[in-house]
Amino acid sequence: MRPFTYQVPGDAVDAVRSVSADPGAAYLGGGTNLVDHLKLGVAEPGLLVDVTALTSAEISDDGGGLRIGAAVRNSDLAADRRVRERYPVLAQALLSGASGQLRNMATTGGNPLQRTRCVYFQDVTTPCNKREPGTGCSAIGGATRGHAVLGASEHCIATHPSDMAVAMAMLDARVHVLGVDGERTVPFVDLHRLPGDRPDQDTVLGHGELVTAIDLPPSPIARRSRYRKVRDRASYAFALVSVAAALDVADGVVRDARIAFGGVAHRPWRAWRAEETLRGATADADSYRAAAQAELADARPQDGIDGGNAFKIPLLTRTLVAVLRELAVEEV
């Protein structure tokens, strides 16, 4: 592991100044992904700036919504009564991710910024455009079971690993960011990028920008919402596919829907087309299937030495149908 200087600045503004001024600097939050990357040689910062005590660890009421400080641990966020009542999809997403120990460490600000678990990205002996731009993508034609079927490029087919982020994208969360020039707010759905020809850039954040809080807007539809994760073992594994959804049904007709997918793209995938297809449709399995098909019309599965990932398209279709059926039944 490369030697690094460890720093705990007096406040968030100082932290932003330190990291922004040094291209080799990185923020340290819960460390669950970054510390592993230090060991693997995936990340080699010369300066680590510890921000765990510099942003809020509080969850506060905010006009019917909630403001979540970046330092709030994933376990505390999942346990919060207001989250469980108003945004059950978020509590379920958090609890389906990682393990109890990791949820006690991981933070609200750090979770969305964790990096792909693509095995080639994590193996510094293999070419990877995300880790070393221009070296090529080892995943294409390799083991692709965990890789993207939506929005990938010829340069990168990695998926975003977070469950929490899928729920946040569905909930139209907003991300507060502090930079050297002050604060700005980024809609959560715009936080993550598609890979294009710059897969090294996971998000739209510039170097040195710090997530300070995430806002959840008031959302009546989210009170009945759900997260379903499909994976290779019953617990403690990343998603093959996942669905975050909320549904508003009246008199057998879908009035409104919110849907996001995980495990299928370089970012949490907000299913705008599926939502649009559902509005005004009969609340039945045929409509739900049509919504999935509309969203997945452009899906491109990957071949692979492990059998590829074409299975994700029917799997995701069935998972969405199942989740929407459950939500609709509860409405009646």
Added chain:
Amino acid sequence: MDADITLHVDGAPRPVTVDTRTTLLDALRERLGVTSPKKGCDHGQCGACTVLLDGRRVLSCLTLAVTQDGHEVTTADGLARNGDLHPVQQAFLDHDGFQCGYCTPGQVCSAVGVLDELDAGWASAVTPEGAEPRLEHDEVAERMSGNLCRCGAYVGIVRAVTAAGEAR
């Protein structure tokens, strides 16, 4: 880069100079001789290194020691009081919660965390929506999923954690 820190390990202040790269696990084992937390995968995937940090279960292999200056670390070794085993430790003995024992200190620390989290009313991924979590097989198995056991002593582990919880 060296840093002077004091870890409070199993109730005792332990000043130590560590390279900033040192994990809490390595500081405990290699620098302080506290070998109860075990190194399994060293990548946060097996749970053998689980300790209680300020009372909460965490992975010491993914925690940098320099970040824990002044904090309280409790290892499985420190759970016993005056020579008496902690009830969770005794339950692992009574219910055959291990075979080779390598993962056991991590399992025990994790189990103490699990029972505290259940007492606090924290739901898990298998808790029915809107319901309070109950001390039962599926809950314990889900909550202990971050601790792997290559001997496959899971049946006994779930029994031990459940029994220790029932005795609270």
